Amino acid sequence: MKLRDIIQVVDGAVLTKQINLEREIECAAGCDLMSDVLAFSKPDALLLTGLTNIHVIRTAEMAEISAIIFVRGKLPEPEVVRLAEEKEIPLISAQYLMFDLCGRLYDAGIVSCDVRV
Numbered sequence: 001m002k003l004r005d006i007i008q009v010v011d012g013a014v015l016t017k018q019i020n021l022e023r024e025i026e027c028a029a030g031c032d033l034m035s036d037v038l039a040f041s042k043p044d045a046l047l048l049t050g051l052t053n054i055h056v057i058r059t060a061e062m063a064e065i066s067a068i069i070f071v072r073g074k075l076p077e078p079e080v081v082r083l084a085e086e087k088e089i090p091l092i093s094a095q096y097l098m099f100d101l102c103g104r105l106y107d108a109g110i111v112s113c114d115v116r117v
Helices: 003-009 034-040 054-063 078-087 098-107
Strands: 027-030 045-049 067-070 091-093
Touching: 003 067, 003 098, 027 034, 027 098, 034 054, 045 054, 045 098, 054 067, 054 078, 078 091
Parallel strands: 027 045, 045 067, 067 091
Antiparallel strands: none
16 A cells, blocks of 8 residues: 555654655554564554654664554654654654554555564
């Protein structure tokens, strides 16, 4: 699914500049433990998290995460947004709870990164 479509599904607000809205997202993971992100995510994944610190961006870079959605309307500090822009990782904020966002994405056809095929 294209990032443009995902933003519509979650009623998201884009926080970063110059993002590729045509980027394809393969799967999603909802997680606040960055060690779990490293263990279970896949390249080209979408990360949903309630954490807004710099470690989220560093972890996303290492795990080749395509985009990050902050749940519950959370907003990161400007330095976090700057680093995400530098690393070309789109940041989105959505008002819904993580559970609700996961359900919306699932209904739209996004699968879990943890699905064993």
